[in-house]
Each structure stands twice: as C-alpha cells, then as structure tokens.
Amino acid sequence: MPRRVKSGPLDEVFAALANPTRRDILDALLDGEHTAGELAGKFDMARPSVSEHLRALRETGLVEERAEGRHRFYRVTGEPMAELIDWLTPYERFWRDRMIALGGVLDRMDDDDDE
Amino acid sequence: MTTNDDLTTIEVDQYFPHPPAKLWRALTTPDLMAQWLMPNDFEPVVGHRFTFHGRPVVQTGFSGQIACQVLELTPPKRLRISWADADDPGSMPTEVAWTLQPEGQGTRLILEHSGFDPDDPTQQLVRRLMNGGWRSHVLRRLTDVLQPVVCVRTGI
Numbered sequence: 001m002p003r004r005v006k007s008g009p010l011d012e013v014f015a016a017l018a019n020p021t022r023r024d025i026l027d028a029l030l031d032g033e034h035t036a037g038e039l040a041g042k043f044d045m046a047r048p049s050v051s052e053h054l055r056a057l058r059e060t061g062l063v064e065e066r067a068e069g070r071h072r073f074y075r076v077t078g079e080p081m082a083e084l085i086d087w088l089t090p091y092e093r094f095w096r097d098r099m100i101a102l103g104g105v106l107d108r109m110d111d112d113d114d115e
Numbered sequence: 116m117t118t119n120d121d122l123t124t125i126e127v128d129q130y131f132p133h134p135p136a137k138l139w140r141a142l143t144t145p146d147l148m149a150q151w152l153m154p155n156d157f158e159p160v161v162g163h164r165f166t167f168h169g170r171p172v173v174q175t176g177f178s179g180q181i182a183c184q185v186l187e188l189t190p191p192k193r194l195r196i197s198w199a200d201a202d203d204p205g206s207m208p209t210e211v212a213w214t215l216q217p218e219g220q221g222t223r224l225i226l227e228h229s230g231f232d233p234d235d236p237t238q239q240l241v242r243r244l245m246n247g248g249w250r251s252h253v254l255r256r257l258t259d260v261l262q263p264v265v266c267v268r269t270g271i
Contacts, residue, residue, distance in 0.1 A: 092125050095226050099129045101151035102224075105141050106133045 016060045021045075022053050026076065029063060033075035124229040132221040139191035142213055153181070161188050166201060178202035191215055198228070207232055 016022055025039055034042075040050045054074055057063035066073045131138060141147045143159045153167040163185045171179040180201035187195035192215055199208035209230035216223045 091228055092127065095125065095127045095228065098152055099127060099224070099226070102141060103129075103131060105147055105151045106131055106137060109137060109141065109147070111134075111137065 013060045013062060016056050016062065019053070019056075021049075022057055025050070025053050026057060026062065029074060029076045033066065033073040035071050035073055039074070123231045124227060125231075126225065126227050128223060128225040130218060130221055130223050135191040135215045135217055135222045138215055138222045138224060139194075142194055142215075143188075143190075155183075157183075157185075159185070159188055159190075161185050182208075186210065187212070 017026070021043070024043060028034060028039060028042055036047060036050045036054060039045075039054075040047045043050070054063060054065075058065060058074075062077055063074055064077045066075065141151065143157070145155055145157045148155055148157055153169040155167045156165045157163070158165065165183050165185075167181040167183060169179045169181065178200050182197075182199050182201040184197045185194075186197055187193060193212065195210060195212040197208045198211045200206055207230060209228060212227045212229070214225040214227075216225065
C-alpha cells in the first residue's frame with residue numbers, strides 16, 4: 001500500500017475541486033487507476049497540464065501515486081474522500097448508516113401480527 | 116440510493132425483505148426506534164412533541180438532542196416528523212419523512228430529509244463546487260468505491 005502524501009485541510013480540498021478539469025480527472029480515477037498519459041489521452045490535454053492537476057490533487061490527499069516499473073499510476077485515496085463526503089453530506093451518511101441499523105433490527109424482530 | 120441535486124433535500128432509499136407492517140412497527144415503536152436510531156419518547160400521535168437523545172458530533176456541530184414533532188402518520192405508509200437541533204432554537208427546523216412502498220416480497224423505504232437552508236454558506240460553497248450533476252454522480256460512484264472503507268462518523 002502506498003503511503004498517503006498528506007491529508008490536506010478542507011479548504012485545500014475545495015480549492016482543488018473548484019477547478020472543473022480536476023473534478024473530471026478525479027471522476028475518471030473513480031473508475032480505477034490511470035497513468036498521466038492515459039488521462040491526457042482521455043481529456044485531450046497536454047501531459048504537463050495533466051501532471052499539474054494531478055499534483056494539486058495529490059497535495060489534497062485525495063489522489064495517490066503508485067510507481068510500477070517505469071509507470072506511475074494514480075488513484076483515488078479512500079479515506080480523505082470519505083471524510084470529504086462526510087463533511088459535505090453528514091446527514092446522508094448518517095441516514096445510510098441508520099438504514100443499515102434498521103435492517104439489523106428488522107432481522108431480529110419476530111414476524112408476529114405482520115401477515 | 117439516490118442523492119438529490121437539490122441541496123435542500125437528502126433522499127435515501129433502501130429495500131428491506133420484510134412486510135410494510137413490520138417496518139412500520141420498527142419505525143414507530145420507541146424501543147425499536149432506539150435500537151436503530153436514537154433513544155426517544157416518541158408516541159404515534161399527530162402533534163406529539165418528542166426528543167431524540169443522540170451523542171453530539173463535533174465535526175457537524177450536532178448537539179445530539181433533536182426536538183421533533185409528529186406531523187403526519189398514515190400506517191403503514193408514511194411517517195413525517197419535524198427535526199431540529201434542540202440546542203439551536205434559532206435554526207430552521209427540517210423535516211424527515213419515511214414512505215413505505217410494498218415491493219415484491221418486501222418493502223422499499225424512502226427517506227427524505229428536507230428543509231436544509233439553501234442560503235447556508237457551506238451549502239452555497241458545496242453547490243458552487245458540485246454544480247452540473249457532478250456531486251450526485253460522484254457521490255454515487257464514491258459510495259460504490261468506498262463500500263469497503265468502514266468509517267462511521269455519526270457517533271450515534
């Protein structure tokens with residue numbers, strides 16, 4: 001497992017995500033890891049621009065880099081993303097968790113009087 | 116699982132392999148509600164005021180105490196309550212509605228939490244960042260990606 005460079009504070013995350021191209025890159029990485037070259041081809045962008053965006057995303061901790069031979073792969077880092085989502089939509093996660101808990105309660109309840 | 120692009124409403128739905136009547140019991144019986152939601156003094160009577168006692172969540176500024184009132188009660192189809200942070204009377208109360216739809220051998224439960232302040236600076240920021248459907252699309256995809264990532268932060 002690669003080590004996360006650092007987990008930046010939220011304002012850095014927001015600054016990074018304020019750029020629509022970076023959101024697109026992040027979106028593409030949600031499908032799985034890619035090299036900078038693959039991303040450049042996908043978005044018809046110059047490699048240096050892609051690398052610049054990737055660097056900004058890595059500084060937020062949202063994206064991490066993995067070296068394999070001569071290639072460098074980029075992927076979404078789970079934990080900071082989860083934190084971001086929690087922060088954006090705390091209630092959404094709250095209700096999703098409650099739904100899971102409700103499922104457990106229902107499984108333990110008897111079926112009397114329900115038919 | 117859906118995410119509404121309208122930031123004033125959160126919508127979550129889930130299928131349960133149980134009949135609506137059983138779900139209705141779990142949604143409206145205080146002891147059972149305490150097992151999946153929070154300890155409470157709920158009564159299934161329209162107009163009844165009650166409180167959920169949860170644990171505070173520092174990150175979200177949630178005091179843990181939620182003042183509620185039963186607004187609508189249609190067994191076994193729909194329950195709607197008001198929902199406000201009891202320690203922050205100045206904040207606009209939100210509403211939580213559960214709708215039960217029979218589906219196959221079970222029930223689909225649709226939860227809508229509505230009435231979030233569209234003028235809240237945080238939400239404005241989110242809306243600016245997440246315009247154009249990016250938010251819902253990515254949140255949905257992230258939910259898939261993050262299934263293995265266990266992180267329960269609600270603390271309740």
